[in-house]
Amino acid sequence: PTFCFACLMCNMLLLLAICTLRDKENLSDCTDEFKLHGDYIIGGLFPVHYATKGLYLKYKPDAVDCQEKGLKLPFYKRGYMHLQALRFAVEEINNSSSLLPSITLGYDLFDDCYEAAGIMATFSFLSANLESNVKIQKDYISYQSKVIAVIGPMVSDTAVTTSSILSYFMVPQISYTASTEALSNKRIFQSFLRSFPSGKHQAQAMVLLLKKFQWNWIIVVGSDTEYGRSGKQSIVQLAAENGICVAYHKSISDTGSKITDDITEVINVSIKQNVKVILIFSEVPLASGFFKEIIKSNIIGRVWIGSSVWATDRSIYDMTKTGSIGTVFGIAAQPGRMDGFDFFVTKALYDQSKWINDSTMGICNKFCEECKSLVPEDFINIPEKRESFRVYSAVHAVAHSLHQLLDCDSGSCQKSVYFPWQLLEKVKQVNFSLHDKLINFDERGEVPTGYDVVLWNWTTGEPSFDTIGEYSARLKSINIHSGLIDWHTEGNTIPVSVCSEDCLPGQKRKQAGPYICCFYCLTCPEGTYINKSNLYECQPCDKDQWAPEGSPLCYQRTVEYLSWTIDVSIALISISTIGLFLTVGVGIIFIINRDTPVVKAAGGKLCLPMLTSLTCCFCSIYFFIGKPSLVTCILRQLLFPVSYTACLSCLLLRSFQIMCIFKMAARLPVSFDYWVKHNGQYMFICIVTAIQVFLCSFWIGIGNNEPLFVYRFKDAIVLKCGEYTALAIISEVAYTGLLSALCFIFSYTGEELPKNYNEAKCITFTMLIYFISVICYFMFDKAQSERNSTMWMVICILARLYGVLGGYYFPKCYVILFKPMQNTTAFFQACLQDYNNRKSSI
Template identity: 45%
Template structure:
C-alpha cells in the first residue's frame, strides 16, 4: 500500500496536484480490528466518533479503508463503515456474505467472492467426473460459509458429499479430534477431499494427514492456502497425493514480481524520490517470494488505485489540475463504484455487488521427491463461467498418471435407471428400463413412459414412433390370399353351372339336388365376406363381415346336417321307424330345419351387431412397435354364442355323417361331410392355438387363412368329388350304377 501511494503521489497524470496520506493499523485481533475501524472514523482532530443523526457532511480522519485481510474482521468493520457509507476495499476477504449490498452497501473488494470460487470448484468436479467427495473447512466465517455454499452448489449438480466437517480451531497436530476427522475421511473411501480453509487451519490439517500416512488422494485447495508456504512447507506433504486448486488469476505485474525477484524496481527504498521517507528498513525482496503474498500485494495495489481513480473523477482532475473541494466518503464511494481503468494490462472495475470480474488460475502442485513447484494447468473465466484445463500439463501423483476416480457407484449402462442405495444419490444400483419406457438424461432415477403412439425396447434412452399397421391390399400376403379367395369364388360359380347343367343326373340328386345351389350360394356369400378383411378398416366393413360369414356358414352347415340326416334316415332308420321319415318329408323337415337354424344364427349375429358392434379399432397392446388398425373383436357373450352355435351345428352334422360312413359309395356324402368338418375343426383349432401364442401384425392374415381353408375344405370335401365324377367319370353317373350299388349294400346288410 505504501509503495502504491508513493507511486500515485509521484504520478503527473493521476491526482496531479493532490498528495495522498495514510494511516496503518495492525489488525491482529477482533479488538484491534474494532479499534482500527473506529480510529479511521474519528474526526480529523479528535480521537473519538461523534454520534449524529446525519452523516452526509461528516468528516472522518480517512476517506477510504483498504482491508482488513480476513472475512471475519471484514464483516465487523463493514457493518460499522457502511453506516457512514465509507468506501472499504478488502484485498483478501472473500466470503459471499459481503456481496449483500443491502447489508454492506460500502464494501468492495479486489478478490473474487467465494461464490465464484465455489462455481469454479463445481466445474472442476464435473470435468474430472468426481461425484463422491469429502469436504472440510476451517472453523471461521471463511470456512463455514465456504463449505455451506459449496455443499449447496454440489448437491444441485448431483455431486455427493460423503463427509463434511470443520477443522477444530486452536488445535495442534496431536489433537485426537483432528486425527478422528482424518480417519473418518479415509473411512468414506473418497479419493477427493476439498479443504476450504484458511492457511493456519490447513497447515494443522495436513500435518495430521501426513502423520496418518494418508497417500494417493486428491486434495482440492482454495485460494487462501493453496500458494501459502505455511502449508506447502509441511514436512512430508509431498506424500499425500495430488494437490490442486484455485488461485486468484495472476496479473502481468505479479508475473514481473515473480520472475525478476530482486530487480531494482521492486526495491521501494532504492531512491529517495520514489520511496516513502518513513520506510527506514526497506530491503530487497527475496529471490523466491511468497506466491500468495504476491497475489495479495497486487490486490492491495489494485484497491489503492481504485480509490485514486475514484478521487480523480470526484475532484475533476481530467482538466490537468484537481479541485481542492471538501470530499465526503459517500461521494467518493459513488465514484469508486464507477471506476473502469487499465492497470498493467488488467481492467479494474466492480460489478453491482462490489466484486471484481477477476477469474482464477487452476494450480497444481508438482513434486519431484521433496522438491515442489506450482504449475498453472488451467483457468476459470467469468461471464460466462467457464473452466479451461490444459490436460497435457497435468501430472497426477499416481502410479499410472491417470485421473483418480472418486465415485460411489459405477455409471449405469445405456437405458438403465439408478436406484438409490442409502442416503446419497451417488450410491445406486442399476436397473434396466422396461419396454415401453425410456431413460431421460434429465432424470437418471426414473424410467419415463412413452406416449401411447410411441414404443421403446428394454434399455432404451428414447422412444420411437409406432407405425399404423393393417392388412393392406398391396402386401404380398394379401395378393396371395386375394388370389386364393377369387379362385375359390370362380370354382363355386363353375360348380354351380356344372350342377345346373347336370341337375337330373344321379350324382347331383344324391348330393342334395336343388339344395346344392343353396349350399354353393352360402359358400360364395361367406367367401365374399373375406374381402372385408383387406384394406383400412371402415365402419361398414366391420359391420358386415362377421354377420355375413356367420349366417352364410350356418346355412351351409344346416344343409350338410340335413343331407347327412336324410341319408342315414333312408338307409338305416326308415325301416325301423317309417313314421319318422314320413313325418320329416311330409312336413318339409329339411326346409324347416335350415330356416330355423339360420334364423337362430341371424338373431345372434344381429343382436351382437346392435349391442356390441364391431368397429374400426386401434390396438396398442398386442405389438409393441406397431399400432394394429383392425375391426374390434370384443370377447362378449353373444360373440361366443355365435361361434359356439356354428360349432354345435358342425358337431350335429358330424355325428350323422359319421353314422353314414358304411353306406354305398355312391351315397358317400357322409364321408365327404366328415372330411369337410375335420378340415373345419382343424382350421379352427389351429387358429385359436396361434392366437394364444402370437399377437403380431399378421394375425388378421392368419385368421383369414383359417376361414378360407374352412370354406375351401367344405367345398373340396363335398362338391369336388361330385364335380370330378360329372366331368371325368360319366360311367359312374348313371341310374344303373347307383341301383347296383344299393343292391350290393342291401345284400351285405342281410348277410350280416
C-alpha cells in the same frame, strides 16, 4: 456474526477511548514506504507479517504489536506484494494526465499481521486531519476523515471487524481477498466492497469441478475463521444441492493445541471411508500445517482442492514439491496486466534504504526489517501477483470515482471538499475497463469477474501453477481443459472418489445409510425403466411403451395386426386365393357338366348358390388382412358368417332332400310334392340365412365396431376389431354348430342309400373339420390371450372352407374328371337297382 446498532455504538465508544489516548508521535515518524502525502489519502491494510498467536491469548486491551515484543515474525511475501501493488497504482495514477489531473493521491498503509491488528489502523484512518481523535457528534455527514477510502484487509475476520466501524462513517472499503459471504450483507456492511467475487463463487467453482470429474464422496476442511467457516458452509450446502456427499467436514483452528489431532482425524476418515478428494478452504497457516501432517503420514494418491488464499502459495508448493501427495487443484484469482509493476518493485527494493529506520518500530505497524534483505528476484514472475491485480484495480476504482466526484472530464479537477459517503456513491457506480478487464460493482458490492482453476505442476523445477480451466461468476459455469491435467496415477486415469459405484443400466439405487451417495442396486421390474432425473425410483413406461426387466429405457410397443407384408398374411392370402380359384374351378366344372348324374346327385341347381357362398367366404378373408377400419370390421362380422351359413344351409338341405327322396317321399307324398312344387328348398335357404343375417346385424348394432387397441401384452399393442364379444361368438358358433349337427344327422340317416347318393362320408368329413377348427380356434385364442386371434380366426375359416371343398366337391370333381364311366345314367341306374334289390331282400 450478528450485528446491531448497540454493537456499533460500543465500537464507537471503544474507538473514542483509544483514539483520544493515542500518542500522536507514534504515528508521525513511520517510513515513507508506508506513507505518502497527497491531496486525497487512501488507507491500506496489508499482512506483511504473520501473527503467530491470536487475540485469544490477550489478557489486557493493549495494542496488537506485529513485532511481538521484538520477536521476529514470519515475513509474508504475498502481503508485501499487495502493498507494493497499491503504491504502484497510486504512482501510476499520479503520473497520469487524464485520470486525476492536478490531483495527487497519497496513502497511509499498515501491516495488520494477518490478524485483528487492523483495528488500530482503522482508528487512525477515521481520525480527522491534523487530529488524533474522533469527536462525538450528532452525525458524521460533514465529517472528513483522514482517508477517503480504505483498501483491504486481506483476512475476512479483520474485514468484518473493520467494516463494522468504517460502514458507520460510510468510508468506502474495498477488500482484495476477504471473501466471506457475510460481508455481502449491505444492511450491516454498507460501505464494504470487494474487487472480486465472494467466497460463495469459490465454493461454486469447487463444486462444479467435483461434478466435472464425477467426484461425489469428499471431505471438506475449513479454517476456524470467518473465511474458513463461511467457505466450508457454502461448499457443504452447494454439495448437497448437487448430489455430492460430504463424508466429513470440520473447522480447524491453526492456533489451537488440537490442530494435530484434528488433522489426524481427517486423515483417518479419508483412509477408512476411502475418500480420495479433500477440499481445504482456509488461510495459508492452516493449509501449511495440514500438508505437513499429510506428508508426515505418507498420504498419497489424493486429490486436493484449495481455496484462493493458498491456491498459488509458494511455501506450501515447496513443501510438497515431490508431487507424491497426488493432484492439487486451486481456485485462484484471475491475473491482470500491470505494465511496469516488476520494474517498480525492483526500483522500490533498491531504494528501500531510504525508508528503513529502526526508530519507526512501535504500534504503528509500519516496519519491515526483512525488506532490507529482499532482492528483485524474489518478486519477479511469481504467482502471488494474481491477487495483486485486485489491489491495483481497487485503487483505480477509487481514482475513477474521484474523477467523477471532482468533475475531471474538463481536463482539470475541482479541488472541493467532499466527504467519504459522497465518494462511496460514486464507487458503487464506476464502470471502466482496466487493461481489457471490466471493472464495476454489482448490487452485492462485488466485481463479478471469475476465478482460474490452477494445477500444481512439479515437473518444471520451478513453482508452476498451470491454468487448466476458468470459472465465470456471471455465468456460474466452469470450463476445464482436461487434456492438460497430470493425475499422477497409472495410465494418467482420473481418480475415483465415490461412496458407491454407479448401478448398471436398468438398476435403481436404494440408499444405504444417511448419505444419498451410498447405495446398493436393485433391478427394475418389467414394464419400468430408470430415469436419470430420479435414480432411486423405477418409472413406469407409457401406455404405448414397454421395457424388459432391468431396462434403462422404454421401447415403443409394436402395433400388431395382420399386415399385408408379413409372412403369415402372405401365406393366408395365398391359401385363400388358391381356395377361391379352386371354388371357381369347381363351379366351371359343374356348369359344364350340369346335366350329368354326378352334378345332379350333388344338388344340381343348389350347387350354384352353395359355390357362390363358398366364393364369398374365401373373399371375406381379405377383410381380415391389413389395418382394421370401421368398414372392414363390419364386413368381417357380416360377410363370412352369412355366406358360410348359406353354404351350410345348402349342404343341410341336400342331405335332407336325399333322405326325403329315399325314405319319406313314399310315406308322405303330398307333403313332398308340396315342398317341391312351392320351391321349399329355396325358402329354407333364405330363412336359415336370414336368421344369421339378423344375428349378425343385432351384434353389429349393439356392439362397438371401431378398431380397438389391446394393451395387455408387454411388448406389443394388438390392433383388432371390436366385434368378438363372447356372446357374439357363442351365438354364431351355436347357430352354425346346430346346422352342422343337423347336417351330420341327416347324412348318417342316409348311410345305407345308394353309393352314388350316399353323402355320409363326405358330409361327416366336412363337419368333422368344422368342429375341429372351432375347437382349435378357442384353444389357441385362449392360450395366447387373443394376441393372434385374427390369425387363428382366418385359419379356422380356411379350414372350414377347405373342409367343404375337400369333403364334398373334390370327390365329385374326381369322378367327373378321372372316372367318367361312373358319371353315366346307366351307372347310376345300376346303383339304384342294386339298392332296391338289397332293400327288397331285407
